[in-house]
Amino acid sequence: MSAPPRIVLFDLDGTVIDSTALIRESHRHAVRTVLGTELADDVLVANVGIPLIEQMKLFDPERAEDLMAAYQEWNHRMTPELLREYEGISALLADLRAGGRSLGIVTSKAGPVVELAWSVLPLAQHFDVVVSSEATDRHKPHPDPVRHALIEHGGRPDEAVLVGDSPFDLRAGRAAGLTTIAVTWGFFPRPVLERERPDMIVDTVPELRAALGLS
Numbered sequence: 266m267s268a269p270p271r272i273v274l275f276d277l278d279g280t281v282i283d284s285t286a287l288i289r290e291s292h293r294h295a296v297r298t299v300l301g302t303e304l305a306d307d308v309l310v311a312n313v314g315i316p317l318i319e320q321m322k323l324f325d326p327e328r329a330e331d332l333m334a335a336y337q338e339w340n341h342r343m344t345p346e347l348l349r350e351y352e353g354i355s356a357l358l359a360d361l362r363a364g365g366r367s368l369g370i371v372t373s374k375a376g377p378v379v380e381l382a383w384s385v386l387p388l389a390q391h392f393d394v395v396v397s398s399e400a401t402d403r404h405k406p407h408p409d410p411v412r413h414a415l416i417e418h419g420g421r422p423d424e425a426v427l428v429g430d431s432p433f434d435l436r437a438g439r440a441a442g443l444t445t446i447a448v449t450w451g452f453f454p455r456p457v458l459e460r461e462r463p464d465m466i467v468d469t470v471p472e473l474r475a476a477l478g479l480s
């Protein structure tokens with residue numbers, strides 16, 4: 266990246282908000298109560314980043330609706346207790362905005378669940394655009410939600426960067442023509458992200474600040 270990007274698009278879960286424990290335990294609860302199965306942590310979260318119903322179909326296509334209902338009931342009830350903010354993210358967002366950047370969220374989450382997250386962690390005021398799962402028919406790793414966010418920002422791919430913690434984010438961002446930055450503090454370990462060959466990989470919020478042209 267030569268100049269700092271004018272538009273910064275963020276994935277939500279595992280990138281801006283620390284929902285790792287909440288989502289992993291919601292999956293565990295759903296799989297345990299509906300299927301009577303215990304799965305390893307990395308299996309439970311292997312497909313976080315695609316729409317929830319698609320993740321449930323991968324556990325059991327016949328029981329996906331029941332799994333989703335069990336997940337959602339537990340997840341919504343436990344959100345206030347388990348949802349966390351990553352240290353330094355709120356300041357990063359505020360500083361980007363103060364520097365005249367335009368910020369967006371591109372998430373596979375449904376709008377009401379995004380609102381639930383904002384009710385626990387008040388970060389919504391930092392974002393000019395929020396693209397949730399209702400906005401497009403196709404979802405990450407397809408580039409459509411990223412393109413939709415760019416259209417809402419009135420921006421071009423070469424003015425924008427996508428920051429995300431999953432292979433799905435990085436593929437969607439690249440396919441839309443954006444610079445991609447992988448963060449390693451979310452759901453996916455560094456080797457998985459390295460395989461996607463993002464433009465940059467950062468391990469800490471200070472590293473992300475530097476990558477986005479902040480001190």
Ligand SMILES: [Mg+2]
Binds near residue numbers: 277278313314430
């Ligand atoms: Mg994510």
